[in-house]
Every structure is written in C-alpha cells, then in structure tokens.
Amino acid sequence: MALKLFALLLCASLPSLAQSQKAFPYEYTQEDLPNGLRLVTVPTDYANIVATYIVVRAGARNEVEEGHTGFAHLFEHLMFRGTPKMTSEQYNQTLNRIGASSNASTSDDWTIYHTTYSKEDLETVVAMEADRFQNLKFAEAEFKTESLAVLGEYNKNSASPFSKMEEVVRDTAYDRHTYKHTAMGFLRDIQAMPQQYEYSLKFFDRYYRPEYTTILVVGDVEAKRVRALVDKYWGAWKRGSYSPDIPVEPAQAGPRTGHVDWPSPTLPLVSIAFKAPAYDDSTRETAALDALANLAFGSTSELYQQLVVKEQRADAIFASAPENRDAGLFEIMARAKKPADLDYVRERILETVQTFRDKPVDGGKLDTVRRRLRYQVALSMDNSDTIAQIVASYLSLKRTPETMNALYEQYAKLTPEDLQQAARKYLTENHRTIVTLTGPAASGPGGAK
Amino acid sequence: MKAALLLLTALSAGAQMRTVELPGKSPLVTFRIVFTSGSADDPTGQEGIAALTAQMLSDSGTKALTYQQLTEAMFPMAAGVSAQVDKEMTTFSGATHVDNLDAYYHLLRDLLLDPGWRAEDFRRVKDDLLNNIKVGLRGNNDEELGKEVLYEAIYAGTSYGHFNGGTVSSLEKLTLDDVKAFYKSRYTQARLILGVAGGYPPAFLAAMKKDFTRLPKEGAAAPKRIATPVATGNRVVIVEKDSRSVAYSIGYPIDVTRAHADYAALLLVSTYMGVHRNSSGVLYDRMREKRGLNYGDYTYIEYFPRGMFLMEPQANLARWSQIFQVWIRPVEPPTAKFALRLALFELDKLRTKGMTSEAFERTREFLGKNVNVLTRTKRAELGYAIDSAFYGTKPYNEFLKAQLGKLTLADVNRVIRKYIRTESLTIAVVTRNGEEFKRQLLSDDASPMTYNSAKPAEILAEDKLVEKWPLKLKAEEIKVKPVSEVFQ
Numbered sequence: 001m002a003l004k005l006f007a008l009l010l011c012a013s014l015p016s017l018a019q020s021q022k023a024f025p026y027e028y029t030q031e032d033l034p035n036g037l038r039l040v041t042v043p044t045d046y047a048n049i050v051a052t053y054i055v056v057r058a059g060a061r062n063e064v065e066e067g068h069t070g071f072a073h074l075f076e077h078l079m080f081r082g083t084p085k086m087t088s089e090q091y092n093q094t095l096n097r098i099g100a101s102s103n104a105s106t107s108d109d110w111t112i113y114h115t116t117y118s119k120e121d122l123e124t125v126v127a128m129e130a131d132r133f134q135n136l137k138f139a140e141a142e143f144k145t146e147s148l149a150v151l152g153e154y155n156k157n158s159a160s161p162f163s164k165m166e167e168v169v170r171d172t173a174y175d176r177h178t179y180k181h182t183a184m185g186f187l188r189d190i191q192a193m194p195q196q197y198e199y200s201l202k203f204f205d206r207y208y209r210p211e212y213t214t215i216l217v218v219g220d221v222e223a224k225r226v227r228a229l230v231d232k233y234w235g236a237w238k239r240g241s242y243s244p245d246i247p248v249e250p251a252q253a254g255p256r257t258g259h260v261d262w263p264s265p266t267l268p269l270v271s272i273a274f275k276a277p278a279y280d281d282s283t284r285e286t287a288a289l290d291a292l293a294n295l296a297f298g299s300t301s302e303l304y305q306q307l308v309v310k311e312q313r314a315d316a317i318f319a320s321a322p323e324n325r326d327a328g329l330f331e332i333m334a335r336a337k338k339p340a341d342l343d344y345v346r347e348r349i350l351e352t353v354q355t356f357r358d359k360p361v362d363g364g365k366l367d368t369v370r371r372r373l374r375y376q377v378a379l380s381m382d383n384s385d386t387i388a389q390i391v392a393s394y395l396s397l398k399r400t401p402e403t404m405n406a407l408y409e410q411y412a413k414l415t416p417e418d419l420q421q422a423a424r425k426y427l428t429e430n431h432r433t434i435v436t437l438t439g440p441a442a443s444g445p446g447g448a449k
Numbered sequence: 450m451k452a453a454l455l456l457l458t459a460l461s462a463g464a465q466m467r468t469v470e471l472p473g474k475s476p477l478v479t480f481r482i483v484f485t486s487g488s489a490d491d492p493t494g495q496e497g498i499a500a501l502t503a504q505m506l507s508d509s510g511t512k513a514l515t516y517q518q519l520t521e522a523m524f525p526m527a528a529g530v531s532a533q534v535d536k537e538m539t540t541f542s543g544a545t546h547v548d549n550l551d552a553y554y555h556l557l558r559d560l561l562l563d564p565g566w567r568a569e570d571f572r573r574v575k576d577d578l579l580n581n582i583k584v585g586l587r588g589n590n591d592e593e594l595g596k597e598v599l600y601e602a603i604y605a606g607t608s609y610g611h612f613n614g615g616t617v618s619s620l621e622k623l624t625l626d627d628v629k630a631f632y633k634s635r636y637t638q639a640r641l642i643l644g645v646a647g648g649y650p651p652a653f654l655a656a657m658k659k660d661f662t663r664l665p666k667e668g669a670a671a672p673k674r675i676a677t678p679v680a681t682g683n684r685v686v687i688v689e690k691d692s693r694s695v696a697y698s699i700g701y702p703i704d705v706t707r708a709h710a711d712y713a714a715l716l717l718v719s720t721y722m723g724v725h726r727n728s729s730g731v732l733y734d735r736m737r738e739k740r741g742l743n744y745g746d747y748t749y750i751e752y753f754p755r756g757m758f759l760m761e762p763q764a765n766l767a768r769w770s771q772i773f774q775v776w777i778r779p780v781e782p783p784t785a786k787f788a789l790r791l792a793l794f795e796l797d798k799l800r801t802k803g804m805t806s807e808a809f810e811r812t813r814e815f816l817g818k819n820v821n822v823l824t825r826t827k828r829a830e831l832g833y834a835i836d837s838a839f840y841g842t843k844p845y846n847e848f849l850k851a852q853l854g855k856l857t858l859a860d861v862n863r864v865i866r867k868y869i870r871t872e873s874l875t876i877a878v879v880t881r882n883g884e885e886f887k888r889q890l891l892s893d894d895a896s897p898m899t900y901n902s903a904k905p906a907e908i909l910a911e912d913k914l915v916e917k918w919p920l921k922l923k924a925e926e927i928k929v930k931p932v933s934e935v936f937q
Contacts (some may be wrong), residue, residue: 080728092734095729096729096811097814099817102728118817119819119823140740142902144902145901149737149738151781152694152741152742155743155779156591158697159692159693160587263691264932264934265587266589272477300521300522305517312569316694337576367525372524373527375525375548379545383826383926
C-alpha cells in the first residue's frame with residue numbers, strides 16, 4: 001500500500017484538523033496469517049525510526065483461577081528470560097547493540113511488548129521477538145528469581161497510596177470477575193508465586209499463541225517487507241485452542257463502601273466508582289461516559305472550579321471512563337486538603353453526579369470536549385513510537401486500528417441526551433463503590449501542625 | 450522529512466535574548482521558553498522562590514483572564530503550559546496544533562509577560578508546592594525522596610544545596626511581593642532562550658521575539674557558577690518512615706558535564722553499568738536478574754528526576770555540576786545490607802577491572818544509535834538543542850556521535866580509574882527503624898543471602914565475598930532523620 005499521510009504532515013494552509021474526517025489519519029495494512037496471527041503495519045514519514053508493539057490479548061482479565069493472580073504481568077518479566085537459541089544475556093546484548101528502547105507493560109486486558117529502534121534493525125527485532133514468543137524457555141530457578149523481581153515491583157509501588165486505593169476499590173467493587181484484582185495481582189499471590197512454576201508453563205501455553213497476538217509495526221518501513229519478515233519468522237507458530245471462562249460478575253445489589261487506614265501522614269483520598277459497560281463503539285455509551293468524565297470532573301467543570309480553584313478544599317480531582325473488554329469502572333478520585341473536608345468533597349461529587357443525571361449538558365460544552373479529544377490525539381501523534389502506543393491500546397480491544405475511528409465517529413454523533421442517559425443508566429447507587437483513605441488520625445497533611 | 454534547521458543566535462555582549470528554532474512541516478508547534486535562572490538563584494532564606502514563581506506563572510490567570518477563563522480557553526485546544534525548575538534553568542513548555550497557533554501563543558505570551566498575580570492563585574499554588582514536599586515526596590514516593598535527599602546532602606552549603614521545590618519553612622514565609630520581585634529581577638532578556646519547533650509561519654518567530662522585548666533587558670546578576678564540591682569521607686542519611694521496603698540512592702560529585710572532555714567516556718561507563726530502565730546494565734543483571742533483589746538498579750551522570758515515571762531523560766536540566774549516582778530500587782529489609790554491599794562490590798569491580806573490549810564496543814554502538822531514539826520527537830530535539838546552546842556544544846546528536854567515534858577502550862578505562870570510586874560516598878536510605886538500620890550498617894557482621902532456588906556456583910562464590918564487603922562507615926558519618934524533618 002502506498003505511503004500517504006492524511007493530515008499530520010500537511011501545512012497550515014491546508015484543511016484543519018477539525019475538518020478532517022478520520023481520527024486515525026494514517027493508511028495502514030491489516031493482514032491475518034493462516035495461523036491466526038494478525039499484522040498491522042503503519043508506514044509514517046518520521047525518518048529512520050521503527051516502533052514494534054506486540055499486543056497479547058491476555059491481561060489480569062485472563063487470570064481466572066483462584067490464587068493465580070498476577071501471572072499475565074509475571075510474563076512481562078519472564079519473556080526476557082531467553083530461549084534455546086538465545087540466552088537472556090544475548091537478547092539484552094543484541095538490544096543493546098542496536099540501541100533500542102524496549103520494555104513491556106500489562107493491564108486488565110492485555111500485555112504489550114514494545115521496541116523502538118533504527119530501521120536497519122527491523123529484521124533483527126522481528127526475528128528475536130518471534131523466537132522468544134515461540135520458544136521461551138526458563139528453568140524453575142530462573143522463574144523463582146524473576147518472581148522476586150515482581151515482588152520488588154510491588155514494593156516500589158507500595159509507597160503510593162494511589163496504588164493501594166486501586167487495589168481496594170477493585171476488591172470492593174467486584175465479587176467474581178477478574179477485574180477484582182489489579183494487573184499486579186493480590187500480594188498474597190505474588191508472595192506465593194515462586195511455588196507456581198508448573199502453572200506458569202500452563203499460562204504461557206494457553207495465551208502466547210498467534211490467535212491472541214497482534215504485531216504492530218509503525219515507522220519508516222514498507223508494508224510488503226514487514227509482511228515477508230513476519231511470514232518468515234512467525235509463520236510456523238502454532239495456533240492454540242484455549243478459551244478462558246471469564247467469571248461473570250453478578251448484578252450489584254446496593255452501594256458499597258471501603259476504607260484504607262494509611263500508616264504514614266498523607267492527604268485524604270476519596271474514590272467513587274461506578275460499574276460501567278464494556279467497551280462498545282457500536283453504540284454511543286463508551287463515548288458518552290468519556291465525555292461525561294471530561295465535562296463533569298475535568299479542569300473546566302463547575303465542580304473542579306469550585307473545589308480546587310475557588311474554595312481550594314481539594315488539590316486534585318480526576319475522572320476516567322473505562323475502555324475495557326468487560327464491564328470496567330467509571331471512577332472519580334479526589335484528594336482533599338484537610339481530613340475534615342473529605343466528607344464535603346465526597347458530597348459535592350455525588351451532587352454533581354446527580355446533576356448530570358437530572359439535566360442534559362450544554363451542547364456548546366459538549367462541542368468543546370469533542371474538539372479537545374481530537375486535538376489531544378493529534379498532539380500525541382508526533383512520532384512513530386506514540387502513534388504505535390495509541391494504536392496498540394485500540395488493538396487490544398478489537399484487533400484493528402478502525403476501532404479508534406469508530407469510537408471517534410461516536411464522539412462526533414454524541415448528543416447531550418446521550419450523556420444524560422448514560423449517567424442515568426450507570427451512575428447509580430446500585431453500581432456504586434466509595435472508598436476513602438486517610439492517614440494517622442493525629443496528624444494533618446505530611447505531619448503538619 | 451527534511452532535516453531540521455537549527456538556528457542559534459549567539460549571545461552578544463549585553464542583554465540579547467537567544468533563540469533556538471527548528472522549523473518544519475509538522476502541523477504541531479512546540480514551545481520551550483527557557484530562563485537561565487533556577488533554584489541556584491534562590492536567595493538564602495527564600496528557598497523555593499524560583500519554583501513558586503514559575504508555577505505561579507504557569508498555573509494561574511493572566512491580567513486579562515482569571516485562571517478559570519484561561520483553563521476554559523486552553524481546554525478545547527487540549528493545550529497547556531507546564532513549568533520545570535532546575536538549578537540553572539526554568540522552562541515553560543507546551544505545544545499546539547497549528548490550527549490554534551495564534552490563540553495558544555497569545556495565552557502563553559500573556560502568562561509569561563502579563564501575569565495576573567491574584568492572591569487566590571498564589572494561595573493555591575503555594576499550597577501545591579507545600580503539599581509536593583509534605584505529601585508527594587515525604588508521603589508517597591520513597592525513591593524520589595531518597596534521590597533528592599542525596600542531592601541535598603552532597604551539595605549542602607552550596608547554591609545547589611536545597612531541593613528545587615524549596616523547604617516547608619521557607620515556602621511558608623514567601624509572599625506574593627517576594628515572587629513579583631524575583632520575577633522582575635530574573636525574567637529578563639539576558640536570561641531568555643526562546644525555543645520553537647514545528648510548522649509555524651516564517652514571520653512567527655520575529656513577532657514572538659518582539660513581544661518578549663517587553664521583558665527588562667537585564668536584572669539581578671547571575672549567581673556565581675558552582676564549583677563541584679570535594680567529598681571527604683562517607684556520609685549516610687537515613688530517612689526514617691513507615692515503609693515496606695528499603696530505598697537507596699548513592700552518589701558523589703563529579704565535575705563532568707556535557708561541556709567536559711570526559712563526558713562521552715563517562716556516559717559510556719555509566720550506560721554500561723546501568724542505563725535507566727534498561728535491562729542491559731551490569732547492576733540490573735547482577736542484582737535483579739541473577740539474584741532477584743529488586744525491580745532494577747541503574748547509574749547516572751546527569752540529574753534525572755521522576756525516573757520512576759519516565760523511561761527517558763528529560764531535557765533542560767542542564768547543570769554546571771553533576772553527580773555519579775547509583776539508584777537501587779526498593780529491596781526487602783532482610784536483604785537490604787547485602788544489596789548495598791553488592792552495589793559497592795560491583796562498583797569496585799568496575800574500578801579495578803575496567804571494561805572489556807566487547808562491552809566497550811557494544812555500549813558505544815548502543816549510545817550511537819539510541820541517541821536517535823532519544824531525540825525522535827520535535828519536543829525532545831528542541832530541548833536537546835537548547836541544552837547544547839547552554840553548554841556551548843554542537844547539536845547533541847552530532848556532538849555525541851563525534852565524541853563516541855573518537856573514543857578508545859583505553860580512554861574509557863582511564864576515565865573509570867579517574868571517576869569511579871567506592872570511598873567518600875554519600876548514601877541516602879529510606880527505611881523504617883532508622884536506628885536499627887544504622888546499627889546494621891556499622892556492624893562488620895556478614896549479611897549472607899539466602900535464595901528460594903539453586904544458584905550457580907559462580908554466584909554463590911561471589912556472595913561469599915559480597916556478604917562481608919567492608920562498608921567502612923563510622924557512627925559519626927550516619928545521621929538518622931525522621932521523614933517529617935526532611936526539607937522542613
């Protein structure tokens with residue numbers, strides 16, 4: 001497919017972003033290999049650099065067995081442990097020689113392995129990645145050592161009350177679905193991980209398969225050459241047969257609450273979370289909730305202006321709508337400046353939720369959100385690496401970059417009534433979980449007098 | 450894309466602003482407006498005023514618009530202005546789509562040239578800075594806390610000797626009038642570097658330069674350039690707080706900056722030992738991969754704040770003095786002493802054995818190619834170009850590749866002997882039970898490792914040396930400090 005840029009590299013005199021049609025402006029190829037592996041190639045005009053993102057649709061959601069949380073994330077670590085052809089030292093040294101920037105991350109629904117490097121090293125990277133995805137081999141002793149690095153990761157996160165809040169909000173909000181735990185997993189499961197070598201082999205065998213995987217290559221490349229290399233190195237990978245039975249979350253019967261006593265001085269936090277629908281770009285619900293998060297709780301919202309700017313009783317408020325494969329959480333989090341103001345802050349948030357259920361938003365304000373979302377994504381796509389990063393998140397949902405265009409088309413169609421309907425349907429008491437966190441009672445913020 | 454053009458107007462005698470421009474065809478326009486004034490300019494007793502002034506400009510209203518109106522104006526453009534304050538530089542950065550260039554630029558200009566100076570904005574911004582110390586650092590981030598405590602200890606008594614964000618007691622005293630006076634004397638044309646990159650029209654920069662001539666030409670004299678302190682003896686600062694694990698930062702001052710002849714060689718050495726968040730470094734391999742001690746271990750020769758959130762270094766943190774730093778990510782308390790000994794053991798191995806030819810060649814290849822990855826965005830390219838202007842070096846990419854090309858293994862091993870040491874170190878530790886930890890550090894007792902799996906004989910034999918590695922610390926060199934006193 002010929003390389004062509006739709007909007008991003010045009011001069012100012014040409015049509016503006018607001019007039020352009022597609023949120024993802026690049027032409028790309030999307031191809032399926034016979035084994036079920038999908039390849040998406042996005043040639044860009046950014047010279048010399050290539051970003052390869054390998055999206056495995058296995059995350060915390062796939063950890064369906066009791067006592068085995070955190071395994072998707074553990075693989076993010078184990079995948080660097082070598083193959084019969086290439087030891088982990090050789091793998092690292094090769095990445096080193098090619099000057100690559102490389103890492104991986106895990107979320108509810110996916111694990112993504114990414115490498116950014118110079119175009120002349122394309123074949124090296126495609127071949128090395130193919131080798132470890134098909135032939136990863138780690139001994140039990142290495143497995144045990146790596147599980148300690150995961151505990152180290154938990155430890156470094158544990159200094160932050162926000163990490164603890166995330167754990168408690170999920171644990172309180174869900175009963176059965178695997179979103180009950182974070183991608184790190186429950187601490188007790190991380191501590192027991194060293195004894196789970198056999199289970200780890202099973203996990204790899206289930207999910208590190210072509211039908212779970214999409215390779216995304218963005219940058220100074222030709223699609224035909226990428227396809228030829230992927231055929232050569234990934235073509236023999238065998239399709240698997242496992243399909244997880246993700247536990248269905250029963251309907252929530254009433255509002256829930258939780259509390260965290262944080263051992264050291266900190267400012268109090270409140271999180272108000274509502275069970276929201278699974279990602280859906282065939283309706284306007286996902287887009288409506290995202291717009292609602294911006295309008296009701298963003299920096300221009302009445303609530304933010306009241307609590308953060310005028311009254312200055314909170315120093316942060318943020319809200320996020322989920323983009324998950326199953327029903328995730330619409331979450332509003334705020335940090336009060338004084339413990340005594342925490343109830344006040346919580347009540348103002350709940351009142352705001354009620355207001356958005358009662359009245360449709362102003363159409364002009366909805367337009368500003370639409371414009372913001374378009375410019376936000378355009379401003380992010382200023383190099384091949386971040387283009388890949390953005391596309392990869394959509395690939396994890398529906399395995400195609402068209403997901404992004406479909407969602408933005410729904411944003412374009414949103415009406416004030418859509419937002420009100422979404423608020424009425426999902427931001428209800430029966431979907432709600434409130435968790436608070438406070439430091440030791442005797443001290444104010446940071447031990448101040 | 451056509452190679453970007455770098456135009457740098459040299460600073461002539463007197464008080465001219467400098468510009469760094471990278472025009473291109475991108476529909477995005479990126480700004481970096483830098484004042485060569487930072488926390489080293491904070492007068493004694495007014496620690497944090499540079500940070501408070503910068504944040505007062507970036508997070509408040511203008512004369513014409515309240516903060517609320519300004520936020521509303523920025524919102525549909527998905528734009529904003531962020532401020533970064535380091536010892537020598539204050540940087541205001543932001544980006545816009547070219548559709549919104551005029552509207553965005555006018556807001557940015559007004560923020561910097563026509564600040565609103567409202568009392569309610571001042572109260573909010575000052576609170577944010579105080580909470581950044583009391584909650585952000587002391588409460589929520591043991592690793593960043595350790596790093597900043599390390600810098601404070603190494604540079605004590607110099608213009609670099611306080612946290613960029615100030616101290617609680619000094620911030621509490623600062624008034625809006627203090628901030629206005631600081632702005633007037635430091636935000637001058639003589640200290641200004643206007644950086645802009647992307648698809649702006651040809652006449653844009655000239656108009657921008659004209660606007661900024663409204664700043665005074667000159668103001669307060671620049672502070673005397675810092676001389677790198679000479680460390681004699683070890684210093685350990687144990688910050689005591691209720692933590693699950695033990696966080697370390699270790700370092701000592703070096704006089705190597707990008708303007709120094711040994712920069713590329715020392716960068717190569719540091720990259721070999723532990724380039725940030727990369728799995729190829731020696732410390733990462735020996736501490737995490739081989740022994741599972743923690744999440745990662747790295748070394749640095751330039752200031753690298755917010756490393757736990759960033760994968761790559763940020764620009765516009767140029768300094769006239771740096772430290773060689775070892776970052777040991779949190780370890781479980783029972784293995785904490787062993788981890789410290791192992792880090793020092795590895796430094797000693799580097800010092801006495803140097804690098805092999807294979808490691809030298811591989812690391813040189815890494816740096817020569819990775820610099821393209823680091824400078825892949827216009828934002829980064831512009832930032833690096835401004836730093837090159839500050840140090841008086843050629844554009845970073847070209848400069849580093851040229852320096853690397855000239856290096857030999859002998860140069861690198863000479864630099865190792867010159868700069869790598871295991872004595873006269875400063876060690877910052879964040880842990881619970883500070884006094885008990887001090888006793889452990891003072892004891893010569895072995896701190897043997899036990900593993901949850903079989904280890905190769907090579908590792909076990911090395912452990913026998915590491916577990917008794919002499920720390921050579923004296924009681925008077927170790928201070929235990931409750932976290933509530935840090936940056937107080």
